[in-house]
Amino acid sequence: MTSAENRCSLCGEPAVVRLAEPERRLCAAHFIEDAGARVFAAVKHECMISSGDRVAVGLSGGKDSTALLLLLHPILPALGASLIAVTIDEGIAGYREETLKAAESLTDELGVEHAIVTFTDLFGDDLDRLLVGREPQGCTVCGVLRRRALVEGVKRVGATKLATGHNLDDEAQSVLMNVLRGDLPRLLQDTSAGYPGHFVPRIKPLAVLSEKEIVTYLLLRSYFRDLPECPYAGTALRSEVRSMLAGLEHRHPGTMLRLMRFRDGVRRSACPAEPAKALSTCRICGELASGEVCQVCRLLGRDGK
Ligand SMILES: [Zn+2]
Ligand SMILES: [Zn+2]
Structure with a gap:
């Protein structure tokens, strides 16, 4: 039996989730609707997608990008935009094969165009x-190369926007990590504008949903797959911040949303005094770099060091 308190605030059916801010309980159908509406509202409110856009979704095949x-997929036609999925195949044995298969079956089912870009x-x-002899830095090396691969993939398919699957947990963790590192420029950095000639604007429509909500959404729609974790995943600070935030969110629901509001407030009130530091371009590959040679070329030893 479902107690009176554990019923959907909208229809009275048994509730499957309890959400904070505003506090409400929802049944499966209303939760699916609510999640879709929140993503749509964020896309509209933050003007993430315009008519005529060709939006590339970075599709790893994991839960967030799925x-x-x-x-x-269902909201783009109403916005006059089109969709293409881009998957990066890093060639991580025992991990990528399965997620690649998941990505392919999803794009087939939805009838979405799909491009695969390989590290090779x-x-x-x-x-x-590429990692032989430097496995401990695996996640860092992979992160740098993946970002470049995605930028390259997006250029190849002629997309005008790149949508990534960062969720509320990822974003809140990044805010807290930047605070803990005392990295104000990073906290203020906004990549949503893009950089003409180098990368297209990046959007994060999923940043309004927590990881728990995403898993619930996938389970309720029967799209949840238990896929292997990336063997190179995780940096030390992020995993500490992740467990700390998970505990805070559990005891004080809404903590992550409030952290995001804090970041947005800081961004709005920051003086735009210093114009963004002019970036130079890499003398080897021509991409943006903070020095003479970009991170990718350094990692690949293209600078001869
Ligand atoms: Zn309901
Ligand atoms: Zn370079």
């Missing part, structure tokens, strides 16, 4: 071989 594609094609070798 949810992102499922949620964006872009960097001359797969990640496993």
Whole structure:
């Protein structure tokens, strides 16, 4: 039996989730509707997508990007925009094969155009071989190369926007990490504008949903798959921040949303005194770099060091 308190605030059916801010309980159908409406509202409110846009979804095949594609797919026609999924195949043995299969079956089912870009094609070798001798830095190296691969993939398919599957937890963790590192410029940095000639504007439509909500959404829509974790995943600070925030969110629901509001407030009130530091371009590949040679070329030893 479902107690009176554990019923959907909208229809009285048994509730499956309890949400904070505003506090409400929802049944499966109303939760699915609510999640879609929140993503749509964020896309509209923050003007993430315009008519005529060709939106590339970075589709790893994991839970966040699967949810992102499922949620964006039905709303793009109403916005006059089109969709293409871009998957980066790093060549991580025992991990990528399965997620790649998941990505392919999802795009087939939804009838979404799908492009696959491989590390071997872009960097001359797969990640496993590029990492030999520096496995401890695996996640950092992979992160740098993946970001470049996605930028390259987006250029190749002629997209005008890049949508990534960052969720509320990822974003709140980043805010707190920047605070803990005392990195104000990073806290203020906003990549949503893009950089003409180098990368298209990046949007994060899923940042209004927590990881728990995303898992619930996928389970309720029967799209949840238990996929292997990336063997190179995780940095030390992020995993500490993740467990700390999870505990705070549990005891004080709404903590992550409030952290995001704090970041947005700081961004709005920051003096735009200093114009963004002019970035130079890499003398080897021509991409943006903070020095003479970009991070990717340094990691790949293209500078001869
Ligand atoms: Zn309901
Ligand atoms: Zn370079």
